[in-house]
Amino acid sequence: MALAMVCALCGTFGYAAEKVATAPDKVLIAYYSWSPDGHTHYAAEQIQKATGGTLFEIKPKVPYPANYRACVDQARKECRAGFRPELSNPVKDMKQYEVIFVGSPNWCGTMAPPVRTFLTSYDFSGKTVIAFFTHGSGGMQNCERDVRKLLKKANLLPAKAFFGRSIRDANQEIADWVGSLLTVQSKTAKQ
Numbered sequence: 307m308a309l310a311m312v313c314a315l316c317g318t319f320g321y322a323a324e325k326v327a328t329a330p331d332k333v334l335i336a337y338y339s340w341s342p343d344g345h346t347h348y349a350a351e352q353i354q355k356a357t358g359g360t361l362f363e364i365k366p367k368v369p370y371p372a373n374y375r376a377c378v379d380q381a382r383k384e385c386r387a388g389f390r391p392e393l394s395n396p397v398k399d400m401k402q403y404e405v406i407f408v409g410s411p412n413w414c415g416t417m418a419p420p421v422r423t424f425l426t427s428y429d430f431s432g433k434t435v436i437a438f439f440t441h442g443s444g445g446m447q448n449c450e451r452d453v454r455k456l457l458k459k460a461n462l463l464p465a466k467a468f469f470g471r472s473i474r475d476a477n478q479e480i481a482d483w484v485g486s487l488l489t490v491q492s493k494t495a496k497q
């Protein structure tokens with residue numbers, strides 16, 4: 307019975323149900339967003355509002371083509387090959403963050419290649435990592451699974467996939483999801 311309850315509280319991948327306690331200055335929200343609608347950017351902004359953390363845009367050195375067809379063609383090849391494009395901007399001091407949200411559009415069923423680069427550019431051991439995605443109707447597909455493959459030493463909390471076109475109606479859903487995973491308290495609020 308007790309075991310059944312614990313299992314029920316765990317996600318698909320067996321995550322612990324306990325919330326992570328942290329402070330706003332310990333939270334980084336890194337995201338890559340490609341489309342002019344900026345679905346993933348928008349989701350990242352909502353997470354920033356919910357946590358008080360720092361927003362960080364992941365930027366490839368060479369931007370992807372603005373043309374949708376050309377971008378899909380390039381993305382398909384790169385995703386299949388596990389390609390990691392160079393990024394133009396490092397996080398200044400990754401050591402200061404203990405909770406890192408990482409956001410990506412679902413590209414060809416997985417994370418966008420710049421996010422793959424980001425996840426393999428830092429040591430995430432001991433840090434809490436929370437991946438989020440926006441998609442065009444495919445949902446999570448292999449996004450969460452592929453992040454897990456790259457981050458064996460991090461404390462990975464359940465990822466979330468949001469339907470991109472409805473993202474601007476998802477403020478409450480995003481806030482509730484963040485609240486279900488984290489307790490974020492500033493140092494002054496604790497006193």
Ligand SMILES: Cc1cc2nc3c(=O)[nH]c(=O)nc-3n(C[C@H](O)[C@H](O)[C@H](O)COP(=O)(O)O)c2cc1C
Binds near residue numbers: 347414441444
């Ligand atoms: C290159 C490319 C590949 C995509 N592949 C998928 C996919 O496999 N499954 C899916 O549901 N959506 C796919 N989409 C749609 C995006 O995931 C979706 O529109 C997302 O919300 C865009 O986020 P953004 O505005 O932050 O770029 C793809 C979009 C692009 C540009």
